[in-house]
Amino acid sequence: MTKAKHISELMASRRALLGGLAGLPLLNLAGCATGAARAPAQASLNFANVAPTNADTVTVPPGYSWRTLIAWGDPLFEGMSAFDPDALTRDEQEKRFGTHNDMLALFAGDYAFPPPKHQDRMILCANNEYVSPELTFPAVRDPRQFTPAQVEAMYAAIGVTVVEIARGGDGWHAVRNAAPGQGRNRRITPFTPVQFSGPAAHHPWIEAAKAVVNAAEPDRSGGQAPADAVRCGTVGNCAGGLTPWGTYLTAEENFHSVFYAAERNAAPGTNDADHARDARIFGYPWGMPSGVEALPRQFQFAQNPYGPSLYGWVLEIDPYDPNSTPKKRTALGRKAQECATTAITKDDRIAAYMGDDKANEHVYKFVTAGRFDPNNRAANMDLLDDGALYAARFEADGTGRWLKLTPEAANAAAEAQGSPARFRDAGDIAMRAREAANLLGATPMDRPEDVEAVCDAQWRGLGPVLIVCTKSSDRDPNRPGNPRRLDESGAAHANRTGHIIRIDEAGGDCAAEHFTWDAFVVGGDPNATSLTLPARDGSPAQIATGFGAAPANSGERFACPDNIFIDSDHRVWISTDGNPDIFADCNDQVLATPLDTEGPRPLKRFLVGPVGGEICGPLMAPDERAFFCAVQHPGESDVSGADFFETRWRGAAAPSSFPDGGWPRSAVVVVTRDDGGRIGD
Ligand code: FEO
Ligand code: CA
Ligand code: CA
16 A cells, blocks of 8 residues: 555545544644643653553553552451452452452542542542453353352452552552451442432332342341342442542443343343333343353343343442442433543532443433532532433534433434333433433444543533543444544444544533534554554454544554543543454553643553453542552453453463462552652653
8 A cells, every 4th residue: 555545545534533524623633722721730751651562461661660459359358368269259259359340449538628639548449340250260160060159259249349548668558457347448249238319219110120139139237228228239330430529439331241041132021112122222131041040030130120220320339438328329320331420510510421331322421400518528418319411412513512311302302203212200311311312312422431521629620521432343434523434445444443532511611511522532553554454353453543644643552442540730541441452462551641732642651451451440649659550350361362251161271360470360550650759750
């Protein structure tokens, strides 16, 4: 392919990317600078770029060191034995760090607003998203041999872990409490009592599922849980967020795959057309040709057909009170909930941004009716029960708006489109938010994952919001905000490398109903000499990020962004999930780039994780002298891309021995500078 032809193709690609944004200056693509969001200090990225690697370890720049903070199975309480994955029981797992850690959040040792910069004692909340059976019980030789007790222990490894951490002479380490309730350490699992609040709290589907769950799972709280609690806990905990009042928001993503039937996508059999549509929209139940009866009863779909209505929510947890009952905030809507990140609006309300991580689903925002009171923590505790839920619509001209989801608007849209869907009330809208957003014309996105508002030190949103779209196999070019590269024949190709969009809320206010948008980062290779590259599976992947005179990015190549962290200098730290599917020579990683920059956006690689693990939850301590991230499911695949799920039962050894040379375990790692300085300076 000649260079000239290459550039002309890329120009065509750029038009496809922008979906008709021809009127904007070319350099807009490279990332614009806005006065309102300019970083408070000169953003620096003064670390040596880490080269691509398939090493089965964490690799960081010279002058930096990493170590494991906590890993799956580590005890949360004193007097417990070292972890033996073959001896795991539900009871044990309820006192040990969960598996498949994703989102991380840090809370000050004692609540204060704004969060203090210097802390020697903090609370870490970590999501435990799901469990890979092949990474459990190393002695089992055949997956059909898992016992009901082992399956129950696997379920207990999901949810959330709350664990205190402290900084000593040797840096940050996890703290064990003397016993449950004596300190902040706790597990929240798929069996923990939770309450439902907000408009869908008493939805008939939830009431039906509650009866099944509470019959299957006895009350083990000793009468401490509220009478209306549902012992369904939480599952699919992917990303999440923090509130200014010191609570943790965990987002329930892939709940559809914890409900099993003998046949995948079996009809619910409830004679309820809304429910049948919901099952199709979310893709439940998952299939398990034999062995369904080994599952806890509430996760057997035939026994609990409305069970999936208990999940897909944002669960709010008070990490300061180990005896508090977490609450599902139904006002924020049900979806494959990826995150719930907050910003204070100009009039002191709270905006919560959310992604729905499925191809062609949407980006959402919730704006509370009430205002945040920094001087009265208790008064803020139910702010997330009342407000307006929106979904984003991106226009090809670079503008966009937040569509308010109401029963009236959704019913009118359904009627106009000849859809049988109807919504009785706000509870129905919350329960079936995906369906409502679709009817109202929200833009189908390329799997929106993390969404983060740029905030000042007082948690006030400044206007810019970054939306991370991990990838999509959809080829439809009519998706404003979602790039489609064109080949020589003009055919649009799937966005296999993902991208990040920047929106700017009107008036710099996170309560706004209008915004403008632009590309922030395009996944791929800025130095590509051809438009396509063979992906790890041999299929051609469109990977070029250059767009003629205005390449989107410069520096390091990457694919499949997932989570981001924006530090106090507005440097954006990006973690990836699926990079090696496209660029086989590098495991998943963390890259950094400034929010505001001139010309092509520079990307530097800060960290590479071990074999078969995605990197999640990038985060810094408040003084920005420690960087945390989650290494999720090391060993789930090998460097050739073969899934351990397939190879283990044929006798393959685990593809990773991260973090300590033994059986692979998900782990939280902490990275510091050897001279104690600020990360990235
Ligand atoms: Fe759990 Fe959407 O990544
Ligand atoms: Ca994610
Ligand atoms: Ca992901």
